Amino acid sequence: MASFRPMSDPGVLRDAAADEDADLVARAKGGDRRAFDALVERHLPRVWRVVYRVLRQREDTEDVVQEVFLTAHRSLREFRGDAKLSTWLHRIAVTRALNHADRAAEKVRRASEPIEAAGEPSSPAPTPLHALEAKELRRRLADCLEKVPESWRAVLALRDAEQMAYEEIASVLGLALGTVRSRLARARQLLQQCVEAAS
Amino acid sequence: MSEQGGSVHPRDLLSAYLDDELALDERHAVDRHLALCERCRRDLLSLRALAHAVAEEPVPAVPPELSMRISRTLDEAQLAPIRKRRGFVIPATIAATAAAVGILAVVQMRERIAQAPAPILEAPKASAPAAVPEERTRDEAKEDRPADVLTKDVFQPPPSAVVVPQRQADVKAKQNEAGGFAPVPGSEPPPVVAEAVPAPPAPTAPEPQGRLAAPFERDAAKKEAGAEREQAVAGARARLDSLGYVAGKASTACAERWVDTAVLASWSVTNADAALRDLEGIARATGGRVERVEPYPSQFALIVPRAQLSTLVADLRRHGVSGLEAPISPEEGFDCVRQRIDVISR
Numbered sequence A: 001m002a003s004f005r006p007m008s009d010p011g012v013l014r015d016a017a018a019d020e021d022a023d024l025v026a027r028a029k030g031g032d033r034r035a036f037d038a039l040v041e042r043h044l045p046r047v048w049r050v051v052y053r054v055l056r057q058r059e060d061t062e063d064v065v066q067e068v069f070l071t072a073h074r075s076l077r078e079f080r081g082d083a084k085l086s087t088w089l090h091r092i093a094v095t096r097a098l099n100h101a102d103r104a105a106e107k108v109r110r111a112s113e114p115i116e117a118a119g120e121p122s123s124p125a126p127t128p129l130h131a132l133e134a135k136e137l138r139r140r141l142a143d144c145l146e147k148v149p150e151s152w153r154a155v156l157a158l159r160d161a162e163q164m165a166y167e168e169i170a171s172v173l174g175l176a177l178g179t180v181r182s183r184l185a186r187a188r189q190l191l192q193q194c195v196e197a198a199s
Numbered sequence B: 001m002s003e004q005g006g007s008v009h010p011r012d013l014l015s016a017y018l019d020d021e022l023a024l025d026e027r028h029a030v031d032r033h034l035a036l037c038e039r040c041r042r043d044l045l046s047l048r049a050l051a052h053a054v055a056e057e058p059v060p061a062v063p064p065e066l067s068m069r070i071s072r073t074l075d076e077a078q079l080a081p082i083r084k085r086r087g088f089v090i091p092a093t094i095a096a097t098a099a100a101v102g103i104l105a106v107v108q109m110r111e112r113i114a115q116a117p118a119p120i121l122e123a124p125k126a127s128a129p130a131a132v133p134e135e136r137t138r139d140e141a142k143e144d145r146p147a148d149v150l151t152k153d154v155f156q157p158p159p160s161a162v163v164v165p166q167r168q169a170d171v172k173a174k175q176n177e178a179g180g181f182a183p184v185p186g187s188e189p190p191p192v193v194a195e196a197v198p199a200p201p202a203p204t205a206p207e208p209q210g211r212l213a214a215p216f217e218r219d220a221a222k223k224e225a226g227a228e229r230e231q232a233v234a235g236a237r238a239r240l241d242s243l244g245y246v247a248g249k250a251s252t253a254c255a256e257r258w259v260d261t262a263v264l265a266s267w268s269v270t271n272a273d274a275a276l277r278d279l280e281g282i283a284r285a286t287g288g289r290v291e292r293v294e295p296y297p298s299q300f301a302l303i304v305p306r307a308q309l310s311t312l313v314a315d316l317r318r319h320g321v322s323g324l325e326a327p328i329s330p331e332e333g334f335d336c337v338r339q340r341i342d343v344i345s346r
Helices: A016-029 A033-055 A058-078 A085-103 A105-111 A134-147 A150-161 A166-173 A177-197 B011-018 B024-036 B038-056 B066-079 B082-088 B092-100 B109-115 B138-155 B159-177 B211-242 B249-260 B272-286 B306-318 B335-345
Strands: B002-004 B007-009 B263-269 B289-292 B299-304
Touching: A016 A033, A016 A058, A016 A085, A033 A058, A033 A085, A033 A150, A033 B066, A058 A085, A058 B066, A085 A150, A085 A166, A134 A177, A134 B038, A150 A166, A150 A177, A150 B038, A166 A177, A177 B011, A177 B038, B007 B038, B011 B024, B011 B038, B024 B038, B272 B289
Parallel strands: none
Antiparallel strands: B002 B007, B263 B299, B289 B299
């Protein structure tokens, strides 16, 4: 029979930050609250960014970020270090953010009007996105991101803002690699159409 | 790909091309196309500008007091009664032992349903609810159920801890012998039942008794079993969601598998075809099945009834499975496994 091996990936190189995380996690698992507080300090900015990019509301982001770290603290014992701590935290963060968005009725309504419903750009000659002034591009992008479903924002945030590889995004979102690729492509195409058509 | 004017534009691939996430042959194909297609080069430029703009979108700074607030909330949470989560906790040593043999098991909900106390037995349990912490709501108890079952049945804790299901099974057997659901003389509801299993609502109508009542009882039992399964799936799903993992359909699918399947082990293999053949042979012999772990082409999950656990382990060893002694460590992406492990360990 073929030789089996456990499904961990021993080839993953761990940088100094990951080692420091591992040390803090071990201490936090042992009940050291200061170690967990240190983990919060280290990961709060990234978790904050991702949650904000999904929800785009400061107050909601504050609530969800708190939930994320409470969940992480409660579940830390199950974190075995197979993935990076940041990946694990991002998974909690995105799931919490999407759950939060699902609960908000107006967000659901917004999601039910995806920008694809607008169809092809109405303008006969939309301005190519790459030709837009930076300020104008930012303004249009902000408007269009408001219309995009939160799950799309999540994949865009993880790739474009957090620079995650598709494999890590798949892990965070619990999706197949191919789904990440197609979802990202679709989100970008429609966002591009929206920005080019916006005036 | 889209076609326009006789040429095929690889629009769907441009996004992954931009991120350098294409396979080599796909990348070469896009390279060749871009060399000839002005429109796709413009599209690529636009996508790059878009990605850059998304990355540069301003995000408000983290409120300076937020980390302090999180810390305070954690302090308050730690002061909350630990007994609220009592149903989930298993000793770390037991979890570690389970991991060390590389197999984690999930109990069939049907077994649980079969062992559940008949409603007639719940009636005299006037004093039992006192064993349930007051703040533990019925919903919370439902949520606890899968892990609660799991820790008891999989890891075989000391006899004192399993006395409840066994006694319930005995009572049930006596009831069946009696041809109905008449109470068994002298049977007392074990005091820990209410703590381990949330009692169903007390029946409002008088319980039918005797042989004539049996068919109705069986129908009612079937309905109850269906309802229990639904509750178990809902509870499992809530539990998975509360842990901060996948939401939506994926959670429901995992929850259903959780309550319906028994043992699940997964491995990565170096020779996928040979491994698949061998695993399928083992699965056939043990009444189980093999599932591929998408999207990984060389990873498999072997799902077999819990009763076959020892046979499975012996077969795997006999087939030269190495790595069985190593801790199971599923890759990200196989969420059901990961979530089971997470919940088991709570």
